[in-house]
Amino acid sequence: MNKSLSIVGFGKNRDSADFYPTPPQTTEALFKRERFDGVVWECACGDGAMVKVIEKYNSCMASDIRTDCYVYAEGGVDFLTNYKEVPNIITNPPYKYALEFAQTALLCAEKKVALLLKLVFLEGISRYNFFRNSPLKTVYVFCKRQPIWIRGEVGKNSGLIAYAWFVWDKSYKGQPYIDWIND
Template sequence: MTGQNRSSAVMQRRRVAPDSLDYFPTPPFATRALCEFLSRGAPSLPLDDMRVWEPACGELHMARPLAEYFREVRASDVHRYGDHELTDFLFFGGGDVRTDWIITNPPFKLADAFIKTALEIATGGIAMLLRGAFLEGQDRHATLFDRTPPDYVLQFVERVAMLEGRLVRVGQLDPFAEKPGTKVSTATSYCWFVWLGGGLHWRDTRLRWIAPCRHKLERPGDYPDYASPVTDECQSDLIDAIGATA
């Protein structure tokens, strides 16, 4: 009989911020899909010579695949999920901080603020992973899209399943589900919203579809083993691998 695994080893691997920071970890294949588009698609950017900042890094599920493409990755978050830089990204608006790219899955309720701050900082471009519903709204159109439309909206053809505080492969059993035996699925549509910098602006929005790519872009070790305890050493090793500042 299948049931929930509520052992201490499992439960200590789920990281939910105590003040509801809207933490929904990103499946790594979704980040690789963006990087494949930026490096091999229409922009054809030399990512391996660029720096990227992931300012809502959580447990580094996006920072790790970014390190496969970019020369340098900065990983930070406002909440201490692990051994990463502790920084409130929204305080950097209008400052002297600069980076080539800013790529993240921001808290949905703060997405507008993340975009506006990122546009002030990044010189190469920004990319935000957001629900398709972010395209809607009269206020957002007036304050953001009408003034600064994204260069690309990249619509995932297959669904990107994201759960609060944990990362589980779509179709697998969710060890934290209220109903035992529940498999991971989603009815939510996600897109990458991309603004190009460095004189590459199209000044119009182009819609592109990301063809099914999960099986192609998934890698061993992408998803946590919630039956095994997390250790500080594991987090430190990952920080060292991506070159984040502690």
């Protein structure tokens, strides 16, 4: 894989499973700002990078659609078709299915959903309609670009994309607000 292009996801250089593990500090930043009551499902767990951080704070169940040797927990679970009710969902979804993951997560989660997404997820008419009808509470924007890992290494051109934690809270009523992460 050409690491210099994979971060921006161009054609054949993109990881076929959108497998870009989340650095621990990125997940830690979420837990400095949010609390999750009950079990958390990491439904696109990959190599378990996020699970290892989540388990410091909550009980965590984990799965991934992939079945290769890199999968940390239960493999072969397609979140978009084999979902179940859980208190909370936290994940870094495959970018090409970000909206579908957000929609499905809101059907499954009884309390909260937190997704690590590209900041440009805020754009678009279909997502506008989705946001207007969802309990989005907070968008935590990273002030510093987050390094993206590719098979355990920071990608060569990592840090080109702005990321944010999008947090939905089923008990929240009101307009979403924005905050910044400058850790």
